[in-house]
Amino acid sequence: MTQPGADTAAPRPRGGIVQSVKDSLVVARRNLIRMLRIPEMIIFGLIQPIMFVVLFSYVFGGSISVGGSLDSGLYREFLMAGIFAQTVTFATAGAGAGIADDMHKGLIDRFRSLPMARGAVLTGRTLADLVQTSLTIVVLALVALLVGWRIHEGVPKMLAGFGLLLLLGYAFSWIGALIGLSVRTPEAATSGGLIWLFPLTFISTAFVPSSNMPAFLRHIAEWNPFSATVQACRELFGNLPQGYPVPDAWPMQHPVLASVIWSVVIIAVFRTLAVRKYRSAAA
Template sequence: MTITSPDARPAAPRPAGGITQGVRDSLVIARRNLIRMVRIPEVVIFGLIQPVMFVVLFSYVFGGSIAVGGNTSPAAYREFLMAGIFAQTVTFATAGAGAGIADDMHKGLIDRFRSLPMARGAVLTGRTLADLVQTALTVVVLAVVALIVGWRTHENIGKVLAGFALLLLLGYAFSWIGALIGLSVRTPEAATSGGLIWLFPLTFISNAFVPSENMPSFLRHIAEWNPFSATVQAARELFGNLPEGYPVPEAWPMQHPVIASVLWSLLIIVVFRTLAVRKYRSATA
């Protein structure tokens, strides 16, 4: 006869291994988060308001006040501006990603996921994929608003789509930074603050809103090697939005912005996904 100790507890199910299982689990988590977004539409709506305000304010308040390649016309600045607004929008989604993960941690949802036989990185991957879908929706709406205020592209559809793909890749890379922040703080409010406080200098010390040539020397070098600037420059080239006579800086990322943008984004994904998954395992152990 077998005697079972009253203190014996069933072992937690082990996650199934393999890439296929990890992809399947990630898609399940992504679907769960997308359904949640649909059921709480105000989150998406409020996420659309800020970038639309930036487009309108920068276009009409600063348009004509900033010279781009010697051209001070509002139309020239509007075309110069839009790649920066797009890039700012996809990176500011970082704060939402961090707050969402911090909220799941705070409510104990992550611990419940951990009790299931699923790939360890699937929870974070699924969350970042769902955030990528929301970011793509925001970019589509923002592009429509930009077209209404006069923004135009001057390249073929393939290059334009490639420009948007680079922007979304940057947004996905930054969402892993948000995931790490969300796992490192105790409350969603702290995750939101922590997700935004470093984004403002990153986006403003760049070529997003003004040409980097107008900056002091030490800031200009930072801006030209900023991964954010590389994606903005790449998008401008692919959209055909570089004004005539605009001096391209000599820094390597500005001379080869498409390659630099891809390399920067992939590096950020590899580094911060590794750190986030490690933090997830230790935080829920």
């Protein structure tokens, strides 16, 4: 005999890594379809980085010294790794706003009522954001080629550089997921997702060499995880100007390894916190 209320109890999540992967891919597909049906999300996401490329290349390019030279062409190549990294990290705000919007509309509650892996909703969302970020990077790279950016180290290293960028973007999307779960509205998630990104990206080696900064800011910039990825991409793309002084800080001396370590640590910490936040909200 069935106990009272058993038929209305929330279904238990299905376990297993394989099932979790399947559930995550289903959620990712749902988010990708939504993006395709709202193309302005992708279009507006492309406008800002393109504006940064043009503004920094032609407005500031001839006034910032790189490797002792004011050559605007050298600065464009120096700049692009920073613009790429800034673009993938700024996608954090979109990830947070998307999750906050789903919670606000009650979609997350519907997912909770299904027998699916708890982390699948967040993993699916971050995977969909990773696909959108990849498309943005491709378009941005084409624009960069038009303004004079070039790769000098071959295709394998180029792919490795873009891989590091996407890994950083995926890591930061988990920060966005945690922010989206922690606020009440998509507007708050957007503000909360951007307010800390500006100091992170500008107190770095993305746009100017750290040697131009005061001593206390220089140390922050050189140990910034954002700077490690930027420096790694410059090395892999062959965009470090001749005579450019590489700082003595360990992340700047070993940027590829530092970039991977920083990204993996960020994923491990913030995925754990985000999934825990999701589970506590579902309880």
